[in-house]
Amino acid sequence: MQPSPTTRSPPCPSRPAFSPSSPCSPGCSRRSAAHPPRPGSQAGTQAGAAHRTRVVVRIAHCEGCEVSLQQGLRNRWWSTTPRRIHDGRAVFVVPSGRTRGLSVSVTGTWEASSPHPSGFQAIATLRYGGVAAGERVTFAQARTKRRGSVCFPGTTADRLVLRLNARKVRVAGNGGPALTTLAWADPQVRTMAGTQGRVYGGVFGAQDIVPCS
Known part of the structure; x- marks a missing residue:
């Protein structure tokens, strides 16, 4: 039976998939390979010498x-330490090569008061199915979406700005109703081909780093 946006948690597009009864909650553990290399390692030295991109995540009212x-990416799993939105933005400086297959997790402040865990981490949908890059999407429109991609195609630019919206929404979590975050790019941006996945009520949820290739 196909779940409705307000009665079931979004399925996890990552591997492995999860069920609403999964014990995983926002901030669930990442793969050990996802952590950046140690500064003294060869990979760390190469990354330090690589061109870097300043990634600015802007979220209004969050x-x-x-x-x-x-x-x-295949054989490449990586994530940053979470940062809080301050004055409407959070800034990361990363090797430009890290921007291919990049996705953005968002945890709303309201999730701390959720009566039950949602069982997944909310990921910002960068482009919904049927919506072109550059188009604006309202909250009401986002709630009707059933497919979307969270995978950025990459850039070598010195600066990348991702403008997101975020809203508190209720889902059926682990053990009862839960609060989670519907986050989406507004305007919508380019995404990697072939990475559209299922979303529920506009919400893209994952239990691990989202595989973009």
């Missing part, structure tokens, strides 16, 4: 919300 960047 002061104090936590965001993190993650990259999920």
